[in-house]
Amino acid sequence: MSHVIEMLDICKNFGTLKANDHVTFQLREGEVHALVGENGAGKSTLMSILFGLYAADGGEIRYKGEHVEIKNPNDANRLRIGMVHQHFKLVDVFSVTENIILGNEDTKYGFLTKKEARKKIVALSERYKLTVDPDALIKDISVGMQQRVEILKMLYRDADILIFDEPTAVLTPQEIDELMITIRNFAKEGKSIVIITHKLNEVMAVADRCTVLRKGKCIGTVDVKATSVAELAEMMVGRKVIFTIHKNPANVKEEIFRFEHVSYFSKEKNRMAVNDVSFVAKGGEIVGIAGIEGNGQTELVDVITGLKRQTAGKFFLKGIDITDATIRTKLETGMGHIPEDRHKHGLVLDFNLAENLVLENYYLPAFQKRGFIKFDAVAANADGLIRRFDIRSAAGAASVVRSMSGGNQQKAIISREIARDPELLVAVQPTRGLDVGAIEYIHEQLLKERDSGKAILLVSLELDEIMDLSDRILVMYEGRIVAELDPKRTTFHEIGLYMSGSKTEVKTDEAA
Amino acid sequence: MKRHDVMKRIGAFFKKIPAAFRAFFAGATFRKAMPSLVAIGAGLIFGIFTMFVIWLLVKVEVFNVINDPQLFRGIAKLLAGGFNKGMNSLGYMLYRAAPLILTGLSVGFAFKTGLFNIGAPGQLVFGALVAIILGVKLSIPAPWHWMLCLLGGMAAGSLWGFIIGFLKSVFNVHEVVASIMMNYIAMYFAFWSLDAFNLRHRFVDSITGQVSLAPYTETLAQTAWLPRGLANVFDGYTINIGILIAIAAVVVMYVILNKTTLGYQLKAAGFNRDASKYAGMNTKRDIMLSMAISGLLAGLAGAIIIMVPDKKMFTDQATMSSEFMSIGFDGISIALLGLSEPIGVGLAGLFLAYIRIGGDYIDQANYMKELADVITSVIIYFSALSVALYQFLQRRKKKKAADAAALTGGEER
Structure with missing residues (x-):
């Protein structure tokens, strides 16, 4: 089988950071090739080089055996390379058709001719079963639909090499299944596909071959049929990974947090972002809130923490009304x-780290006397937390936080919050962008807090995280809680149905 | 034997000097101050270049002047700054530095807390106005009178700054917009007040006995002048305790910013208002507080300017601008040069006064007085601009690095 793209010995540095360190990546014609690695492994950088967003510092790119220079995305387009970015590049107030032709418009006497384009788009969407309404505005369609627009954008430009950057992060399990079928269809037609991901079961499901990156280095390329999730994980992380989280049975105690019929009207979205939501959280349990991004989770948390003021409803912490606190x-x-x-x-x-660790309690007598900061106490507090939570940094308590790694920044926040010993801990995407080691650590800490009788509200877009940690799962869809599920008795499939709104369990009377 | 020891010690001491120098130049303070020093150097070079151009244009007779400027003498005069006439000019320099340092502190403090107080000129004018009202209208014994005037000036400036902070935190009006409006309001309010409070100087025609109003105010009662004991030390007439007040303000601001919970809280909001709010700080109150403190410093500067013998406030816009408002705007340059750090601002204010005095003396080398202003302004604004540019580039570099890190997954962010 011939190679359609070869990236040989690619190097790319950002300052002292070696994002790509002599990476070789070869894409065969008609294959689905997964590119996996942890956050920061250099996957996106490598593909950005291929797409012309970055210039490599060293190495060579070959297209069908010939040396090519890809200086910008236009060069990539000419080579029929297309890319679906993790964050879609769409104009919200334009229609689907307008977005697809953007940058590649046909004109007649200086006027746009959209009719031809629209026909071509309809034909493409029928052929690949990528259902979209060509006249709908982007802001009115779902995230899954927006992704289809991005895919059509590539197809409209006759791309043969399709790059997907973390395409499943924003989709429901059902949408993921559909996408996998679409991708296989592309491969059958002879298109070559690169799929960037860190979810190994997707690799197993869809890919032919898999290249693993770790800390900018290429660890190897393997045939997916001849490998296993465990082996890939080991390649990715550099050590054996334990997949199961050790979780004691929940010892649910008295109610700690009560949320009663709370609504929040979002001016930006011009609709009820949180719509009549009620739930309770008890001591000793983790309540997981699942949902596709943008279904009101962010607003819900903002209302709870006080960044936004609710339009209606009340909520109580330990029986105390904190609605307007x-x-x-x-x-x-x-x-x-x-x-x-x-x-x-x-x-x-x-x-610096010490100053950040007293951000919420600098004003307490422990850290100040008559308005003057007790620097000794602040430093002692920092040293204690650094030891207890193993926060690593160049200069200890005096390190400027900007210079610390994401994992250690997150540890700093978690240490600060846990040290204050709160009854209710609201954790939103606590492991986003972190490596496996840090994720394991943070999950352990959350479980430890739960076991010590605290109530934890976990909001996450990672369904795995919700399933692994939660004792109860609430699913949010369009601002409402549409289901309360027991993780032991539900499936990804069922949660997915609720997440996409195809199934509702509660409050159907109001929805009607 | 003993003598040998002493020599050895002296030798060792001198050997240590280069190392100490190296340590200083490699130190964090120096590294932080580096862009300002380079900017001052660049400003001086640009100023000297301007002098050269003027000299050249006279030489080729584009400009017609009676006496040709003397280039090298002029440069020497400029660089000699506050040392041109020994202690006398040094005293004058300190006198002029005081309000500059205070307005620099005003703008710098606001910068540190994430606000751009371009309203220092208005706060300064309002401070000066209240000081002059109290100074002319009241008759109370000396220490109480001038102290009251100072307090009045501070309170007035503080109120003017507070209004801007109030508009920002309650009605979400950007502080720059509000500041510019408040500057004009302060100026025209001052003009109106001079009449309303009957502060204008009255001419009485000796023949006809007719009374007419002068375009400027009465001068303050002698009891409202700032004490001038320092004049004996500096062999001059003008210097007063203004510079001591400015130095005290530098110390106080340094302590507030670096040692207190108030400073911690305001700085946190300056770096990241969202995180401060999320951590439970009352950022709305903080904005008002920080604008009030900033305004207080500018108002104090206004009071210090006016509380000297024979100082008048004029009722025409040009004089008001050149004598009062411009010092408020200088605060921005000084804050930039001093990197908003109280001690840095103190030094930057001294430098500005130094080079202005140098400018005053270059007419002795046949540079016209007006051109002297051009040259010193060029130095000051070029320096401030360089620092601003440096900071802008630095921020872009940081942002680029952050973006790059984000693309590789954010591990290094």
Whole structure:
């Protein structure tokens, strides 16, 4: 079988960081080739080089055996390389057709001729069973549909080499299945496909071959039929990985948090982002909130933590009404939060570690006297947490947080929150962008808090995480909680149906 | 034997000097100050180049002047700055530095807390106005009178700054927009007040006995002048305790920013308002507080400017701008040069005054007085601009690195 693309000995540095260190990647014609590795392994960088977004510092790219220079995405387009980025590059207020032809418009006497384009798009979507409404606006269609638009965009440009960057991150299990079928169909037609992912079961399901990257280095390329998930994981992480999380049976105690008919109207979205949501969280349990991105989870958390003010409803922590309390009062009453965006909401990156670790309690007598900070106490607090939670940094308590790794930044936040000993811990995407070691550690910490009788509200887009950790799962769809499920008795498939709104369990009377 | 020991010690001491120098130049403080020093160097070179161009244009007779400028003498005068006339000019330099340092602190403090207080000119004018009202209208004994004027100036500036902070935190009006408006309001309010409070100087025609109003105010009562004991030390007339107040303000601001919970909280909000809010800090109150403190410093500067013998406030816009407002705007340059650090701002204010005094003396080398202003302005603004540019590039570099890290998965972010 001939190679359609060969990337030989590619090097790319960002400052001192070796994002790609002599990586060789060969794509055969008509195959599905998975590119796997942990966050920061250099997968996206490698594909960005192929797509012309970055120039390699060293190495060679060959197209059908011939040396080529890919200086920008236009060069890539000419070689019929197309890419679906992890974050879609679509114009919200344009229609599907307009988005697809954008940058490649046909004109007649200087005017757009959309009719031909529309015909071609309809034909393509029928041929590949990629159902879209060509006249709908992007902002009105679902995320799964938007991804189809991105795929059609590649096909419209007659791409033969299709790159998918983490395509399943935003999809429901059902949509993932459909996408896998579509990808196999492309391969059958002779198109060559690269799929960037860190989910190994997807690799096993769809790929022919798999290349593993680790810390910028190419670990090897293997035939998927001849390997196993465990072997791939070991290649990816560099050691044996334990997949099962050790979880004691839940010892559910009294109610800690009660959420009663809360709604939040979002001005940006111009609709009820949180719509009449009620639930309770008890001590000793992890309540997982599942859902596709943008179904109100972010707003729900913002209302709970106090960043946004609810439109209606009430909520109570330990029986105390904290509906209209300030953020500080909520924290003092016994709430802790691990925010979704640790750089925006969790840390002051230009402060040092010690200063960040007292961000919520610097004003307490333990850390100040008559308005003057007790620097000794702040440093002692930091040293204690660094030891207890094994936070690693170049200069200990004095390290500027910006210079720390993502995993250690997250550990810093978690240590700060857990050390305050909150009754309710709201954790949003606590492991996003972290490597396997850090993920394991954070999961352990959350379980430890649960076992010590705390209530934990876990919001995550990673269904695996929800399934592994939760004692109860609430599924959110369009601002409502559409199902309450027991992780022991439900399946990915069932959660997926609820996530996509094809099935509803509760409050059907109101939805009608 | 003993003598030998002493010599050895002295020798050892001198051997240590280069190492100490190296340590200083490799130190964190120096590295932080480096862009400012380079910018000042660049500004000076640009200023000297301007002098050269003027000299050249006179030489080729594009400019017609009675006396040809003397290039090298002019450069020497400029660089000699506050040392041109020994202690006398040094005293004058400190006198001029005081309000500059205070407005620099005002803008710098706001910068540190994430706000751009371009409203320092208005706060300064309002501070000066209240000081002049109290200074002219009241008659109380000396220490109480000038102290009251100072407090009045601080309170006025503080109020003016607070309004901007209030508009920002309650109505979400950007502080730059509000600041610019408040500058104009302060200026025209001052013009109106000079009449409303009957502060304008009155001419009485000796023959007809007719009374007419001058376009400027009465001067302050002598009891409202700032004490001028330092004049004996510096062999000059103008220097007063203004510089001591400025130095005290530097120390106080340093302590607030680096040692107190208030400073911690305001700095946190300056770096990352979202995280501060999320951590339970009252960021709305912090914005108002920080604008009020910033305004207080500018108001203090205004009071210090006016509380000297024979100082008048004029009722025309040009004089108001050149004598009061411009010092407020200088605060921005000083804050940039001093990297918003209180001590850095103190030094930057001194430098600015130094080079301005140098500018005053270059007319002795036949450079016109107006051109002297051009040259010093060129140096100051070129320096401030260089620092701003450096910071801009630095931020872009940081952002690029962060983006790159994000693309590789965010592990290094």
